[in-house]
Amino acid sequence: MTSAAPGSTREQGRSEFGVALFLGALGVLVIVQALLLPESLIVRGPVGPKAVPLVVGTLLVIVAVVLAVDIARGGRGEPEGGEDVDLTGRSDWATMALLVAAFAANALLIESLGWPISGAILFWGAAFALGSRHYVRDVVIALVLSVGSWYLFVLGLGIALPVGVLRGIL
Amino acid sequence: MGALGELLNGFGTALSPENLLYAFLGVLLGTAIGVLPGIGPAMTLALLLPLTYALPVTSALIMFAGIYYGGMYGGSTTSILLNTPGESASVVTAIEGNRMAKRGRAAQALATAAIGSFVAGTIATLLLALLAPTVAEIALLIGPADFFAIIVLAFIAVTSVLGSSRVRGLAALGLGLTIGLVGIDATSGQQRLTFGIPELADGIDIVIVAVGLFAVGEALWTAAHLRRAPIQIIPVGSGHMSRDDWRRSWKPWLRGTAIGFPFGAVPAGGAEIPTFLSYVTERKLSKHPEEFGHGAIEGVAGPEATNNASAAGGLVPLLTLGLPTTATAAILLVAIQTYGIEPGPRLFDTEPELVWGLIASLFIGNTMLLVLNLPLAPLWARLLRIPRSYLYAGILFFSALGAYAVNASPFDLFLLLAIGGLGFMMRRYGLPVLPAIIGVILGPFAEERLRTALQISDGDLGGLVTPLSVTVYVIVVLVLLWPLVRRLLPGKAAVPVLSEAAHEVEESHSHHGLTESVSAERGVGGEDRTP
Numbered sequence: 001m002t003s004a005a006p007g008s009t010r011e012q013g014r015s016e017f018g019v020a021l022f023l024g025a026l027g028v029l030v031i032v033q034a035l036l037l038p039e040s041l042i043v044r045g046p047v048g049p050k051a052v053p054l055v056v057g058t059l060l061v062i063v064a065v066v067l068a069v070d071i072a073r074g075g076r077g078e079p080e081g082g083e084d085v086d087l088t089g090r091s092d093w094a095t096m097a098l099l100v101a102a103f104a105a106n107a108l109l110i111e112s113l114g115w116p117i118s119g120a121i122l123f124w125g126a127a128f129a130l131g132s133r134h135y136v137r138d139v140v141i142a143l144v145l146s147v148g149s150w151y152l153f154v155l156g157l158g159i160a161l162p163v164g165v166l167r168g169i170l
Numbered sequence: 171m172g173a174l175g176e177l178l179n180g181f182g183t184a185l186s187p188e189n190l191l192y193a194f195l196g197v198l199l200g201t202a203i204g205v206l207p208g209i210g211p212a213m214t215l216a217l218l219l220p221l222t223y224a225l226p227v228t229s230a231l232i233m234f235a236g237i238y239y240g241g242m243y244g245g246s247t248t249s250i251l252l253n254t255p256g257e258s259a260s261v262v263t264a265i266e267g268n269r270m271a272k273r274g275r276a277a278q279a280l281a282t283a284a285i286g287s288f289v290a291g292t293i294a295t296l297l298l299a300l301l302a303p304t305v306a307e308i309a310l311l312i313g314p315a316d317f318f319a320i321i322v323l324a325f326i327a328v329t330s331v332l333g334s335s336r337v338r339g340l341a342a343l344g345l346g347l348t349i350g351l352v353g354i355d356a357t358s359g360q361q362r363l364t365f366g367i368p369e370l371a372d373g374i375d376i377v378i379v380a381v382g383l384f385a386v387g388e389a390l391w392t393a394a395h396l397r398r399a400p401i402q403i404i405p406v407g408s409g410h411m412s413r414d415d416w417r418r419s420w421k422p423w424l425r426g427t428a429i430g431f432p433f434g435a436v437p438a439g440g441a442e443i444p445t446f447l448s449y450v451t452e453r454k455l456s457k458h459p460e461e462f463g464h465g466a467i468e469g470v471a472g473p474e475a476t477n478n479a480s481a482a483g484g485l486v487p488l489l490t491l492g493l494p495t496t497a498t499a500a501i502l503l504v505a506i507q508t509y510g511i512e513p514g515p516r517l518f519d520t521e522p523e524l525v526w527g528l529i530a531s532l533f534i535g536n537t538m539l540l541v542l543n544l545p546l547a548p549l550w551a552r553l554l555r556i557p558r559s560y561l562y563a564g565i566l567f568f569s570a571l572g573a574y575a576v577n578a579s580p581f582d583l584f585l586l587l588a589i590g591g592l593g594f595m596m597r598r599y600g601l602p603v604l605p606a607i608i609g610v611i612l613g614p615f616a617e618e619r620l621r622t623a624l625q626i627s628d629g630d631l632g633g634l635v636t637p638l639s640v641t642v643y644v645i646v647v648l649v650l651l652w653p654l655v656r657r658l659l660p661g662k663a664a665v666p667v668l669s670e671a672a673h674e675v676e677e678s679h680s681h682h683g684l685t686e687s688v689s690a691e692r693g694v695g696g697e698d699r700t701p
């Protein structure tokens with residue numbers, strides 16, 4: 001199976017250093033943030049608000065170094081499998097980008113348009129990104145889900161969701 | 171026996187018509203969502219967390235207990251009927267279960283899984299009811315310094331699972347601890363890692379983290395690698411377990427229970443190791459070893475029972491110490507915390523109705539599962555045909571809904587997306603998710619215990635040294651240095667079945683087409699195994 005995708009694992013080898021870099025940078029950030037905290041007056045003993053962040057930051061930096069060494073020695077993180085996951089190909093970035101766009105659209109529009117519309121956009125966009133081309137059927141399913149969940153939350157569970165432009169209609 | 175009396179009271183709580191309905195709903199929802207491919211029990215619970223905002227606590231937890239068992243059972247249905255490797259806990263079931271299904275014995279495989287789950291779940295829940303109050307009583311005696319040590323042990327144990335990369339486990343733990351640090355420090359009132367963003371002052375809500383890591387991360391990861399080829403679903407068919415099937419199943423059920431319960435009760439990385447252990451044991455003890463690999467019923471009965479028993483075992487540390495040992499238990503802990511209840515030794519005293527109602531509803535849910543699943547399996551199998559575009563769009567949709575409901579803040583949706591991106595990265599590069607979620611949940615708790623211990627001792631670090639905590643730290647060091655320790659031990663000292671199980675775990679990982687994904691660290695471990 002691996003012969004089908006030699007490129008993807010080699011590609012991962014290089015990009016995996018990015019993970020080490022990310023962990024290291026995060027560790028440094030946590031350490032610097034902790035050192036910038038002002039002294040606390042009520043602290044007794046060596047463990048104030050700084051101590052735990054310093055330990056966590058150090059842990060991240062050490063792990064980053066060890067991980068980089070492991071990758072350099074040929075170690076590879078094992079991508080997670082699953083029923084619907086096919087690991088022989090490369091990551092499908094176009095699908096990812098569309099999904100993220102649909103998700104962000106919902107986050108940006110939820111207050112102004114309301115969940116019944118923005119949630120429908122999220123579902124429809126995500127289904128489109130994942131390859132569904134039944135445009136009309138998807139719109140119907142998306143609206144049924146978003147309006148239905150709005151009623152379920154607002155009337156059934158008593159949790160307020162923004163109604164947006166449909167105020168007075170729903 | 172105080173425990174049995176309390177349990178009877180618990181049945182009184184759980185058998186009220188309203189709570190029975192919630193248990194039924196939970197079992198139904200849990201099985202239905204668990205059957206859907208790509209959704210495991212942890213994600214099922216994470217997606218349903220918003221329900222906790224509306225339901226009374228006892229009802230919600232009774233429902234979640236149903237979802238817990240239902241989701242697990244649903245997962246095994248998927249792995250038996252679907253011709254693709256599934257998630258880690260049901261990988262073992264898939265080995266023999268899928269072969270049985272291909273030979274036209276899907277109905278028998280599903281039946282032995284369902285009855286085995288029922289038997290194991292019932293015995294293990296009984297053990298839970300008998301053991302938990304005693305453990306809680308002992309736990310009441312341990313001070314904050316000991317507690318801190320035990321949490322450190324839990325951190326190290328979940329990151330050092332046999333057959334997986336330790337560095338990557340620690341990396342995941344570090345990420346989780348960092349997320350847990352964000353917000354106002356409870357003792358000094360100082361803001362940490364908030365960067366002046368007011369929404370971060372209260373910390374990142376644990377629901378957002380759980381939904382982000384388990385639901386959004388998983389959906390993005392699967393979407394990026396979606397299997398485009400049509401998948402084969404094997405029809406359930408018909409037929410009952412024959413006398414021979416029963417004879418070959420009952421011992422594996424009991425052995426699986428014996429293996430699963432203790433493994434579930436210690437934080438050692440979930441159901442993967444015990445299920446493999448059960449599989450290897452059954453293959454050793456079977457009178458038909460030649461059938462293994464071609465659909466041996468023992469290979470389904472044992473691991474499935476193990477899986478359920480370890481789930482019940484996992485509730486012992488969860489309810490008595492507040493320590494989750496699996497991802498699913500971690501989400502259950504989140505659900506309990508959203509009510510402002512801190513699971514721990516006092517829970518049995520302060521919330522007896524809740525705890526015993528929960529335990530009683532586990533018995534009830536288990537029985538409901540058996541009644542539901544034997545006849546309904548063909549119906550569940552139809553859920554496997556749901557178009558994948560709708561399935562993963564639906565996961566994102568409900569994730570966004572649940573995350574928004576936490577604080578009614580669009581900021582949380584962007585946070586959810588960011589944490590989902592983190593979950594994607596972790597899956598791509600083999601960082602396990604469990605240490606991260608445990609780090610987020612237990613990190614702040616550990617810090618609080620540490621600082622309480624030091625306040626009691628007036629800042630003297632000697633306050634952290636107690637007989638118990640020293641013992642625990644010695645275990646921590648042993649676990650950390652295990653590769654070295656193992657080399658010093660004489661060759662026969664390692665339990666052969668255990669190392670064989672670890673070997674099987676690695677084998678199954680590499681069989682999934684990931685042959686090159688071997689950690690250099692693991693390569694060293696491989697040399698050790700040869701005596």
